[in-house]
Amino acid sequence: MRCEIVAVGTELLLGQIVDTNSSWIGERLALAGIDCLRHTAVGDNRERMRVAFTEALDRSDAVIVTGGLGPTQDDITREVLADVLGVEMIRDADVVVRIEAVFGGRGRPMPASNLRQADMPVGSHTIAEMPGTAPGLVCPVGGGGDDSPKVIYAVPGVPWEMKQMLDGTILPDLKRRAGISSIIRSRTLRTWGRSESGLAEDLAAEIERLDAVGGPTIAFLASGMEGLKVRITAKAPSDAEVDDLLAEEEARVRAIVGPIVFGVDDQTMESVVLDLLVEQGLRMATAESLTGGMIGSRLTDVPGSSRAFVGSVVAYDGDVKRSLLGVPDGPVVCEAAVTAMAANVCGVLGADVSVAVTGVAGPDPQEGEEPGTVWMATCVDGVVDAVRTRWPFDRTRIRQFTVITVLNALRLRLLARRDA
């Protein structure tokens, strides 16, 4: 089964929007075990679309077209598909009813042009999922209906509409056509505290073992302040078996690099820290200098963060550090300063635990310290731990890496506290 993606939209060619749909679909196809050999983007132009669809169909068994299904005169994917298939267009009465229902549900009058979206090539049928007003299409090619030798799918360019149709209808149909009955699924372990090459070294023997047994695969993905991700991908005939494989491989990976794994899949460093705080009934504060509020901002991105996060003192100015956080006179990028910040912010804001950071984000040196010099501290049960680091990064990454690193230090202390 060979597949191609054709994205339609002059705005893609002009760079007004980036085609994230094709990469998202490409990842989904790869995970499903279906080869995708080419991505193409063309403008809203009848002849150039016709050529692109025809060529893709010549090369491949299945083509996924995104975009050009809207209600305006520019949206001509339906007409071009009919042309490529050599069939007429008909207006589908059921689709008319569905489109009218969407508008009725929103209490808005329906422009007449929206009925164009109910026109479809003869022999095609709509995709069951229809989260917007644009129906997606399944167009068998070469006769035989669902068992046709080839197929073109058309989905809207709006990402959330496209994604529902792809996961709900297109991927299952492609797997059926390809005779793939197995399930492929991934689990991502998020890590912090080891470089990508270090992690690859740690896991080299395990990856070699997996290669030999043809078992799950392991891939690394550096994701900045979201952590360094280790993705385990497994394949099995059933949901239960693939979940077993993933669980078993997760256990093996954790046996090797467990202490640096902070979360799984969508868990962030912030959500994990907040969960540990809630679990232990602790309230947290932050004292921030070079990060300017980013630690608190990230924590409060998490819905429900008010269960554990009380607030921050952002002491960007040296005088604020001294007056509000009791930092002693003298340098503010040093152990004494960060220790005072971490200890005193708990009292100022009425918190049980805290993190504190002070350092030089750059571009200029400060107090004779080079950009990237950062002191980080955690305070748990009144005891402060402080460490110094020197990031070899630019201003943005110095701040971001400081945020995740100090939160990770707190995570490790909260784990130790729980298990003590």
Place this chain on the structure above:
Amino acid sequence: MRCEIVAVGTELLLGQIVDTNSSWIGERLALAGIDCLRHTAVGDNRERMRVAFTEALDRSDAVIVTGGLGPTQDDITREVLADVLGVEMIRDADVVVRIEAVFGGRGRPMPASNLRQADMPVGSHTIAEMPGTAPGLVCPVGGGGDDSPKVIYAVPGVPWEMKQMLDGTILPDLKRRAGISSIIRSRTLRTWGRSESGLAEDLAAEIERLDAVGGPTIAFLASGMEGLKVRITAKAPSDAEVDDLLAEEEARVRAIVGPIVFGVDDQTMESVVLDLLVEQGLRMATAESLTGGMIGSRLTDVPGSSRAFVGSVVAYDGDVKRSLLGVPDGPVVCEAAVTAMAANVCGVLGADVSVAVTGVAGPDPQEGEEPGTVWMATCVDGVVDAVRTRWPFDRTRIRQFTVITVLNALRLRLLARRDA
């Protein structure tokens, strides 16, 4: 002059990275007045690359290939180009020297495989810009050297290397080939406080006038908390003339929507507010609740923000609002609370001006107020202005729109103060 882009890399098809290069190049080509009719992505596969390059060259006058120029065995763009052009490869002695110089400059030993990057198709020449170790290539097609009827360019997939080569060599060469001697340039006015459709209405007559005279064009681009952008694009035979056109059109647009324009091109709301503060010798603080530190974080993204920003009190918890910021007992999402926050944070942190926000980010209601209900205040010269709004957004956008809106309110007061 018709152009196409072919991006090489299996990781693009697998969705491991999004192809932002093609959209960036597409925008640059459009601005230069060169038609780009197709984007294609193919994997690192000799035969599929050969077919994609050949087809693109058949359809177009110029093809820009990105990726596949690295030192590893996977990087085969050079070899495939030689194959498509029907010529041999030769190792270029000058390029060997340049690559060795890059490694020497970094004090690192050079792997022998890097010399593969000095191999190039006979008849092609390198692009002058070489910010990394991968040389870019200009490959004339069909004889005639620089005046060949067609051309293929090859640049690395690394964005910053690609961009330097495109702007420095490829765009000028394409414009020369296309006989385009005019300069096309854009200026972006960033606005806040009017919807996209409202702005389009305000500027409808001016856009009609420009259409009639064939003058500069105007386009809108909604960019979240970066503002709603109005991009003016002008074309003229010389730098001086295009700059005159842009200045003249900027003045016309400002005459219509001036008060909502907060910045030009790369200026952000934060950088503009900080500049106004520095200019007036004022020190600023923030008192944040639902934004959790995001206002301070954004302000301190700007290098040099310490000249005006002193810090924040992030009072996420109600008790912190009362104890540290003197918020009266009772509800914390109300005018009295936000007014106390704005006024008192100046005293707590030793600032001259402040912004304060309190509200419901959701997902749950609070104090009987629906998510999206937000009070925002500014304090300038001891006088507090407070406004209430109700955002119809999700948690993330409620927080982001609150940040830019309260900073814009401060901007307008600082402008009024300066001009008083």
